[in-house]
Amino acid sequence: xxxxxxxxENRLDVVRRNDPFRSFFDEFESMFEDFFRPGxxxxxxxxxxxxxxxxxxxxEKYMIKAALPGMKEDDIKVSVEDGVLVLRAExxxxxxxxxxxxxRREIGYGKYERRFRLxxxxxxxxxxxxxxxxxxDIDLPKKEKGLSRKEIKVKGA
Amino acid sequence: xxxxxxxxxxxxxIQGFETHVRRDADDFxxxxxxxxxxxxxxxxxxxxxxxxxKAFRDDSFSRGRSLRSELPRGELExxxxxxxxxxxxxxTSSYDNGILxxxxxxxxxxxxxxxxxx
Numbered sequence: 001x002x003x004x005x006x007x008x009e010n011r012l013d014v015v016r017r018n019d020p021f022r023s024f025f026d027e028f029e030s031m032f033e034d035f036f037r038p039g040x041x042x043x044x045x046x047x048x049x050x051x052x053x054x055x056x057x058x059x060e061k062y063m064i065k066a067a068l069p070g071m072k073e074d075d076i077k078v079s080v081e082d083g084v085l086v087l088r089a090e091x092x093x094x095x096x097x098x099x100x101x102x103x104r105r106e107i108g109y110g111k112y113e114r115r116f117r118l119x120x121x122x123x124x125x126x127x128x129x130x131x132x133x134x135x136x137d138i139d140l141p142k143k144e145k146g147l148s149r150k151e152i153k154v155k156g157a
Numbered sequence: 158x159x160x161x162x163x164x165x166x167x168x169x170x171i172q173g174f175e176t177h178v179r180r181d182a183d184d185f186x187x188x189x190x191x192x193x194x195x196x197x198x199x200x201x202x203x204x205x206x207x208x209x210x211k212a213f214r215d216d217s218f219s220r221g222r223s224l225r226s227e228l229p230r231g232e233l234e235x236x237x238x239x240x241x242x243x244x245x246x247x248x249t250s251s252y253d254n255g256i257l258x259x260x261x262x263x264x265x266x267x268x269x270x271x272x273x274x275x
Contacts, residue, residue: 040190040256041177054228058221065217067192067228069255134192134255 040069040112051087051114062122062140066114069134076136078129085116085127087136174212174233185261187237192255193217193228201250201259208237208248208259 040049053066068076068089077088089112118140126141175190191199191212200211212233217223239245243261250259 041175041188052227053225054217054223055225056218056221056223058218062224063218063221065193065228067190067255069190069192071254133194134190 048111048113051089051112053087053114053116055116059142061142062119064116064136064138064140066136066138067134068112068131068136071131071134073131076129076131078127078136078138080118080124080127083118083120085118085138085140087114087116088112089136174229174235176210176235178237183263185239185243185263187259187261189235189257189259190255191233191252191257194233194255196252199252199257201248201257203245203248206239206241206243206245208239208261210235210237210257210259212257 051066051068053064056063056065064085066087071089071091075089075091077086079086079088091110121143122140123143126139128139130137177188179186187208187210189210189212191214194212194214198213198215200209202209202211214228214230214233216230217226217228239261242264244264247262248259250257252258
């Protein structure tokens, strides 16, 4: 499939202008701008497809809901590398069955990826991820206030 | 209204969802990516030669504030006009891990039949 430029830039401009977390949750933006996304149901893609996600926060945590329809838990890998949360998913097996000359492929296969630069106050020890109804649900608890604060005593010469 | 088209793959748009249609040996299969939609909030309806898919996706976060919003939410809808040879009575659908699959079996073509000679 040939990458086709999507007419989506205007929308992204609006989102970007109003997004105070641009510098944080934003590692993969260029993929949205430049590629038509083959998505989850198309049959072939030879480059990783960006995963769409909603990001929110409350007083205790940041929350990410990433759309990964039709996966199994084992297909999904979540890691934090140098302060960047990396979501990777890959559907390797092709469930293909030939019947009277027609190939039956249940859902598309391919690689999916998204990176989010995390704010400093995320408690990495307590990050939690669950998968249900095609949504990867990640909770990123915030460090307790004051935990990263340290007074430095100023000494005389 | 989308006429059922082989191999058609619609990318998700701002208030839509990704769908894919294919033809197998004896049925058409429509798949729709509806991640995060509860099964109870999906409606598949056949009306004459039309198929309606309707779904509702709640907001991702019931509390707190949203920092980034990329997933479609609210009313999601897609309509298809079906070819004549679909067996409307035999249409089935299933929902698994965010993917809705609707199977539209083709009417069995009656094969050649020997006509007895009196």
